[in-house]
Amino acid sequence: MLDPGGKRSGAGAGRDRAPGDRGEAANAAGPLPLDRPPGEIAGMFDAIARRYDLLNRLLSAGRDRAWRARAVDALGLQGGERVLDLCTGTADLALALASPRGGAGCVVGVDFSAEMLRLGRVKTARRRPAGAVRLLRADAERIPLCDAAVDGATIGFGIRNVRDRIGALAEVRRVLRPGGRLAILEFGEPGPAPVRAMYRWYFHHLLPLVGRLGSRHRSAYAYLPASVGAFPAPPAFCELLGRAGFTDVRVDPLTFGIVYLYSARA
Ligand SMILES: C[S@@+](CC[C@H](N)C(=O)[O-])C[C@H]1O[C@@H](n2cnc3c(N)ncnc32)[C@H](O)[C@@H]1O
DSSP states (O other), X not given: OBOXXXXXXXXXXXXXXXXXXOSEEEETTEEEESSOOHHHHHHHHHHHHHHXXXXXXXXXXXXXXXXXXXXXXXXXXXXXXXXEXXXXXXXXXXXXHTSTTTOOSEEEEEESOHHHHHHHHHHHHHHOOSSEEEEEEOOTTSOOBOTTOEEEEEEESOGGXXXXXXXXXXXXXXXXXXXXXXXXXXXXXXXXXXHHHHHHHIIIIIHHHHHHHHHOOSSHHHHHHHHHHTSOOHHHHHHHHHHTTOEEEEEEEEGGGTEEEEEEEO
């Protein structure tokens, strides 16, 4: 199953850009570069790792667990399957997949932030999930698994940060067995206008402030709304999944569209 070198699939390599994505967005402290080198993104997650779970619970008002549960359900696991959780962070989605309810027999979590993974390992040791969880440090654009190594794959709130999204999605398709399912969670914009207006204020003002105070990181929680703003809208991201070779692509809004659940088949 493991392939330490990882492989690049030829399909669809290259940068995708949402219309109007200039690679940077304005924030209170001036321009916030979104086109950061991978080492800088990993360093940012290293720096906020210790407060990441707490801030997740707080800033999502506890909804993050329900969103991850929906991604687990979308894989339709029967029990005992091998699953990849890409951009696993502190392994919450990996743990949900390997729980008795999730049903995975073995989960490989991949992330490039050493500190997020260190905290994930503490959690997997403490919680003793029903399935085995293994955490590997690697870039999403070079997944260290063999072709068709897994039956299902998830990406929770991580694809937004990846530079070459089509390249990473093509990598996920490479390591999925034909017909295997992919479930992706990513932030979006709520559909109903009154909710959208309130949410915009929260997401662009309150969240960066609480995030900055909670994480003691100057820009990580300003990067979040900026990176969500630069992420393709749901129809464009569905198209991207198709360009990476996935079929049966669908998207479901969760919590008024604050989050979108994308699912597809390899
Ligand atoms: C917002 S966190 C999400 C963590 C987790 N999936 C969750 O649901 O809470 C995004 C994670 O993606 C990881 N990440 C971002 N870009 C990556 C890349 N190119 N390769 C590997 N990991 C990446 C970051 O290190 C971080 O841990």
